[in-house]
Amino acid sequence: MDTEVDRTQMTAKFITFEGGEGVGKSTQIKRLVANLIKREIEAVRTREPGGTPRAEAIRSFLLQGKSEQWGPSAEAILFAAARLDHVNSMIKPNLESDKWVLSDRFCDSTRAYQGLTGGVPDELIDALETLALNGATPDLTILIDMDPELAFERVRKRAAEDGLNLPPDRYEKENIEWHRRLRRNFLDISRSNPERFVVVDGTQSVSDMESDIWAKVSERFSELAA
Ligand SMILES: Nc1ncnc2c1ncn2[C@@H]1O[C@H](COP(=O)(O)OP(=O)(O)O)[C@@H](O)[C@H]1O
Ligand SMILES: [Mg+2]
Structure with missing residues (x-):
């Protein structure tokens, strides 16, 4: 594990x-990165699971369902292994060189999917989070909240427009009740961490949501105020 970094001394945000x-x-996330860059703030976009070549290898194993038979606790450990690499070789080095880092999913997805929805005990989720984050707690987490049925309509529309008939990944295959529970679990996590989270209404248009997110982010970080 690398040396602890004093994140309070950093100006770049995660x-x-x-x-x-x-x-x-x-x-x-693409629009927020573009809005930061427009203001001459260096920002990079990444995603989980994945974000580094080693973590992307674990991503394909996880999302193709090959790990399903291992059970949710072993899967949570695999997510943590991928995250530790992502934190140490991508997220921290970018923050240290003063680039803002924006990640499409991070630790709260593990807590929501494997923990609260998948039944992995809190103690294991907490321990893995401490280990994998290695001090890189997000400065801000944007939870986009909406009815999963509406969200699936969008995904189906996108696939149809792209002429795709891809097999669903393992989480897409879960039923609507499972996704409603996932939604409630994300909201519960946000209520437990009110200082870190903002919740955004996902039913807004793309540009309204972009403005809403920019308003919330610039309220949080005074250096962005125009
Ligand atoms: N605010 C919105 N209103 C309508 N459609 C949207 C909106 N935001 C995204 N979409 C469309 O919905 C689909 C899923 O959006 P995406 O950003 O890929 O979601 P996610 O990354 O959360 O799975 C895409 O086809 C995208 O163009
Ligand atoms: Mg996506």
């Missing part, structure tokens, strides 16, 4: 996007 499938995370 922002994560969370929420279910199809709520608009990937769309909005």
